[in-house]
Structures are given as C-alpha cells and as structure tokens.
Amino acid sequence: MHATAVAVLASDAAARAAGEPLGVPVVAAPAEALVLLVSTPKGLALQVTGADAPGPVVVELVKGKVGWRKRHGASPRDPLCRALGLHKGTRTVVDATAGLLVDSMALVNAGLEVTAVERAPVVHALQRDAVKRAGGVPGLTLVLGDAIELLRAWQGSARAPDAVLVDPMYDDERSSVAPKEMRALRLAVGADVDGAALVTAARACARSRVVVKRSRHAPPLVPAPSYAHEGRTTRFDVYLRA
Ligand SMILES: C[S@@+](CC[C@H](N)C(=O)[O-])C[C@H]1O[C@@H](n2cnc3c(N)ncnc32)[C@H](O)[C@@H]1O
Structure with a gap:
C-alpha cells in the first residue's frame, strides 16, 4: 500500500477537528501515513510514523528557543533582522515560507509586523494551535495559501510589504530548525521545488527587498543577490529593489 x-x-x-476543515486526509491506522497530525498534552503535533520515529514536533512560541528570544529581546544586529533592513526602515514583512514560525517569531520579537504564509494545511494547523496556546501573538498574522499566488495578488496594493523572507525546504542540512523538526516537516510537505518562482513573485511585490535564507555553502537560489549576510551555518542573500 502507498502511504499518504x-x-x-x-x-x-482533536486532531481531526483541526485538520479536517483544512482538507487534511483521515486514515484508520498510523501505517497509512508517513506523518500524522496528532493531539498531544503539549498541543497539536506532527508525528513521524514507523518504529525508529522521533517524538512529536509541536510549534512552541512561549517556551524553548523562541520563548527565550522573546524574553531577551531580538538584537538589532541579528543577521536576519539586518538582512531584512530593520535598521533601514523595514516595518512590514511577509514570511513567505512560515513553517514552524521560528523566523517569523524572531521578526515579531524585533518589533516587525509579520504576515506568515504557509501552504501546507497541516503546518498551518500547527501554527494556529501554537498561537492559540500562546494566547495570541500581536504583530503576527497567519495566512494559509501559496505565497506565489498571494504575493502576485498583493503586488502594488496596500498589502505589499516592505520586505519578503523566503526560506524554502531543501534536501541539505539546515540550522534554524532542529533535525527532528526538519525531518517531520520534510516528510509532511516534501521539497519546495518552486523556490525560484517564489523569489520572482517576492521581488515583484516587496517595496524594498527580498531575503533568501540558504545554507552557508549553497549557491544562490536566484543569481546575483545585491549582497549577503553570512552566519555560522546560514547565509542570507539580499535582493534590493532597483
Ligand atoms: C524550510 S521550511 C521554513 C522554516 C521556517 N523559516 C521556520 O522558521 O520554521 C519551509 C516551509 O515553507 C512552506 N512553503 C514553501 N513554499 C511555499 C509557498 N510558495 N507558499 C507558502 N508556503 C510555502 C513549506 O510548506 C514549509 O512549511
């Protein structure tokens, strides 16, 4: 049998109540899926199936790494904030690949207005559950949809943001999201093969700049970034609006 x-x-x-309205398929047994949206005492979670599977993955906005950053405040020298132009007047950001909201929350905690777009219904369900558990997150708006279509629709309108962040899923090792989380996400959403089209839509929509997050040694997703900010494992390629 081919697993969903x-x-x-x-x-x-509880998981059905969250997933079914978003179109997440329902199965009778764990072996029928590679990943399950499950309810746990910590909230909704992604659970990889199979004997060697790691524990469930929740989106956590209050405790853990994200919560620590919130309590201690984001540094304006943070490479992601700098790449997005916080010091150059950026106030609104579309995180076009919101995932587990690690980057979105870093930006919210730095004082930016963030629209977090996610196209995988199951990941959007996790995000909504996390925001609900956190009692709401001022400055963060969750949107379910394909960012390529949304950015095209927002181009030239009041919804066009100052900057867009693009962080598609690749097969290489990544730093911002820990391996267990990345494995669950990768199985749930697959590889994002249309990252270049997303950058094109983002560049047409952003008022000021687009930032593409890459592994440090990976080639640019789209040629000729204006410049790059390099971290220990991650590089931010910045495309300034002409
Ligand atoms: C590598 S993860 C992003 C991790 C995220 N930066 C974080 O901090 O958790 C990529 C995510 O972007 C989503 N995605 C990729 N392309 C998208 C698109 N065109 N529109 C909306 N979501 C997209 C994927 O479904 C996946 O959840």
Whole structure:
C-alpha cells in the first residue's frame, strides 16, 4: 500500500477537528501515513510514523528557543533582522515560507509586523494551535495559501510589504530548525521545488527587498543577490529593489 504523506487518525478527535476543515486526509491506522497530525498534552503535533520515529514536533512560541528570544529581546544586529533592513526602515514583512514560525517569531520579537504564509494545511494547523496556546501573538498574522499566488495578488496594493523572507525546504542540512523538526516537516510537505518562482513573485511585490535564507555553502537560489549576510551555518542573500 502507498502511504499518504500526511494525515490525521480517525480515532484522534482533536486532531481531526483541526485538520479536517483544512482538507487534511483521515486514515484508520498510523501505517497509512508517513506523518500524522496528532493531539498531544503539549498541543497539536506532527508525528513521524514507523518504529525508529522521533517524538512529536509541536510549534512552541512561549517556551524553548523562541520563548527565550522573546524574553531577551531580538538584537538589532541579528543577521536576519539586518538582512531584512530593520535598521533601514523595514516595518512590514511577509514570511513567505512560515513553517514552524521560528523566523517569523524572531521578526515579531524585533518589533516587525509579520504576515506568515504557509501552504501546507497541516503546518498551518500547527501554527494556529501554537498561537492559540500562546494566547495570541500581536504583530503576527497567519495566512494559509501559496505565497506565489498571494504575493502576485498583493503586488502594488496596500498589502505589499516592505520586505519578503523566503526560506524554502531543501534536501541539505539546515540550522534554524532542529533535525527532528526538519525531518517531520520534510516528510509532511516534501521539497519546495518552486523556490525560484517564489523569489520572482517576492521581488515583484516587496517595496524594498527580498531575503533568501540558504545554507552557508549553497549557491544562490536566484543569481546575483545585491549582497549577503553570512552566519555560522546560514547565509542570507539580499535582493534590493532597483
Ligand atoms: C524550510 S521550511 C521554513 C522554516 C521556517 N523559516 C521556520 O522558521 O520554521 C519551509 C516551509 O515553507 C512552506 N512553503 C514553501 N513554499 C511555499 C509557498 N510558495 N507558499 C507558502 N508556503 C510555502 C513549506 O510548506 C514549509 O512549511
């Protein structure tokens, strides 16, 4: 039998209530999916199926790394904030590949207005659950949809942001999201093969700049960034609006 990539178990009422309205398929047994949207005492989670699977992955906005950054405040010298032009007047950002909201929360905590776009319904369900558990996150708006289409629709309108962040999923090792989380995400959403089209839509929409997050030694996703900010494992390629 060919397993569905991601699904909810028929027996998990809470996960079904979150996933079914978003179109997440329902299965009878864990073996029918590679990843399950499950309800846990910590909140909704992604659970990779199979004997050697790591534990469930939740989006956590209050505790852990994201919570620590919130309590200690984001540094204006943070390479992501600098790349997005916080010091040059950037106030609104579309995070076009929101995922587990690690980057979105870093930007919110730095005082930016963030629209976090996610196209995988199951990941959007995790995000909504996390925001609800956190009692709301001022400055963060979650949107379910394909950022390529949304950015094209927002181009030239009041919804066009100062900057767009693009961080597509690759097969290489990544730093901002830990390996367990990345494995679950990768199985749930697959590789993002249309990253270059997303950058094109972002460059047409952003008022000031687009930042593409890459592994430090990976080639640019789209040729000729204006410049790059290099971190220990990550590089931010900056495309300034002409
Ligand atoms: C590598 S993860 C991003 C991790 C994120 N930066 C974080 O801090 O957690 C990529 C995510 O972007 C989503 N994605 C990729 N292309 C997209 C698109 N065109 N529109 C909306 N979401 C997209 C994927 O479904 C996946 O959840």
